[in-house]
Amino acid sequence: MVSKNQIKRITGLHQKKFRNEQQLFIAEGIKVIQELYNSSFEIQEFYSTDSSLQLNNKVKPDIISETDLKKISCLKTPNTCLAVFKIAPSKPIKYEGLTLVLDDIRDPGNLGTIIRLCDWFGIEQLICSEETADLYNPKVIQATMGSIARVNVVYTSLERFLKNTKQPIYGAFMDGDVVYETELPTTAVLVMGNEANGVTATVEALIQKKISIPRFGKLQKTESLNVATATAILLSEFRKNLSGK
Amino acid sequence: MVSKNQIKRITGLHQKKFRNEQQLFIAEGIKVIQELYNSSFEIQEFYSTDSSLQLNNKVKPDIISETDLKKISCLKTPNTCLAVFKIAPSKPIKYEGLTLVLDDIRDPGNLGTIIRLCDWFGIEQLICSEETADLYNPKVIQATMGSIARVNVVYTSLERFLKNTKQPIYGAFMDGDVVYETELPTTAVLVMGNEANGVTATVEALIQKKISIPRFGKLQKTESLNVATATAILLSEFRKNLSGK
Incomplete structure (x- = not known):
């Protein structure tokens, strides 16, 4: 009852x-x-x-x-x-390993999928801007399938976090260097931008290396990859160097 | 009115x-x-x-x-x-280039995301089992954002298609060879399985090379990658050899 x-x-x-x-x-x-x-x-x-x-x-x-x-x-x-x-309190931020940063990801389904990706790729820390979809939104909870328990998600000012870290800061941009031809370190910060507007200007100013996933379509009309699929490809690129080690 | x-x-x-x-x-x-x-x-x-x-x-x-x-x-x-x-009629099947094959992908959102990925990666042909979600489902149409016009989607018997092709047939499996350590050809067929059950047994019997995306999480608890994000990573791996050429 x-x-x-x-x-x-x-x-x-x-x-x-x-x-x-x-x-x-x-x-x-x-x-x-x-x-x-x-x-x-x-x-x-x-x-x-x-x-x-x-x-x-x-x-x-x-x-x-x-x-x-x-x-x-x-x-x-x-x-x-x-x-x-x-709700479990977030753990303190660590400045080590590979950290994913989300700059205003608004779609709860995308956030949920990205948390599952973090879990798969052993990324223990996800830093979200205050405007990013709420971790405890029911749609996020359903999409994460429990992996939410294994990823420390922290909502904070991205500017503050990026100014405090000593790790190299990478960001996904349409006009960045081709990721396949870029040497990627095993310890770094990777910033993914908003679904419609990409990375905000104040955050962009703090990014040291812009990377992109090249488009192979003949017509070059596809506007962009969905942010969750782009995150999948970039995390895979960062992690593959650890494969077999 | x-x-x-x-x-x-x-x-x-x-x-x-x-x-x-x-x-x-x-x-x-x-x-x-x-x-x-x-x-x-x-x-x-x-x-x-x-x-x-x-x-x-x-x-x-x-x-x-x-x-x-x-x-x-x-x-x-x-x-x-x-x-x-x-509804536009499908074009005839071509046995060339890189072809993606979907074995019973049921979620319209996943199908839509995968069509966008095909468009991005210049994959002009998507072969779907008869049980795969309908291309003209309104949710698929909304998720593809128009890229549906640039990818030829054909519903057919996968067994017949795979028996007819002379291209090497790859499939995504949890226990396949690590994709990062596998030489991938530029012309091939890649099979992705159903969200819950993976590739069906009759289709599996026709696959020549099983590949997988390794899991990096310490706890190894994540059950699987979402099929759309797994497709993103594998298409990226197949296409990267073309990058810069």
Whole structure:
């Protein structure tokens, strides 16, 4: 059972404002919930229409009706379960290894895909501008598939971060040097810009090396690669030198 | 003005069955419509809430109300315009160059992203299994951003295509050879498998060389890369040898 008040409170978590106020977020689907539960996230509430569901044979859900699940869900076609977790504080910034920086990535799906990529490529730190999509947006949580637990995501001023780091700063630009012909270090910062406008001018001024993925189409009409696919290619280029080592 | 019958007919095009019957599809937003109009697609109907819109200073829209646009739109938040285009027949299959093959990619967003990637990397032919998401699904049309006009997409039996080609056949597998250490030819076929189940067994039997993108995460927990981001990395690896030539 969920009361009207609970429904109101959980629905509030669909919005960033209330997530920040309550320091709580929503996850849906047993796979994502189980992954978050097994990692560092503290579960607060666990609802399901299916009484046979359990987390680690231990945590049983509060059984709710399909109608109520639909009310609290963010999905058009709700799963069988929804959980509320505590937001975990970000860990302190480290100035080492390979760090990815996002300059105003607005699409939650792109952010989610990029977090999965960081996890795959062993990038433990993702620095986001304050305008980047919210990590705890339900669409991001669904897209990350639990990898959110393994990447430290920090929202901060990119100018401050880039001024403080001693690592070489690379950025993705349409007119940068061809990445395939560029020597890439294993320790660096890589900046990816906004979907429509690219890297902002103040951030661009702090970038030491511009790189790009060349276009091979004859007609040269494709405007740009999607930011998540461009990130995939560039992270692969940075990481390949470690392959087999 | 749109009549009730027109609304019914256009709404029908949200479904594959009616698109196939009528050989028509929907595009929304002036950018996508303009790109399709400028390429090989024949426009049938053009509706807008904005009387100032025109295609190449020539084609004016039928003005409709926001309420009617909402009825015929596939988007939650409709744009200001919607057009109906004729489906263009696929061109005959060529057995040359680099061809991408999709084995049951179900997500329209993934298919759209992959078509944009083909366009970027100058891959003119995309072979899809019959079970792959429909090219003319409105979500695919929105995600391709017009690059659909520059890639020949053919739905056919993958077994037949792979048996007919004389090009070397590569496939993406979790346990394949590390792509970074593999010599890749400039002319080849690359097969990408379904989001959840990978490449089907009958197709796998026809693959000559399995390749994979190694995982760098310490914990090795990320289950897999999203198929669109994996495609991005592999196409980049195939194409880079052409860079600067």
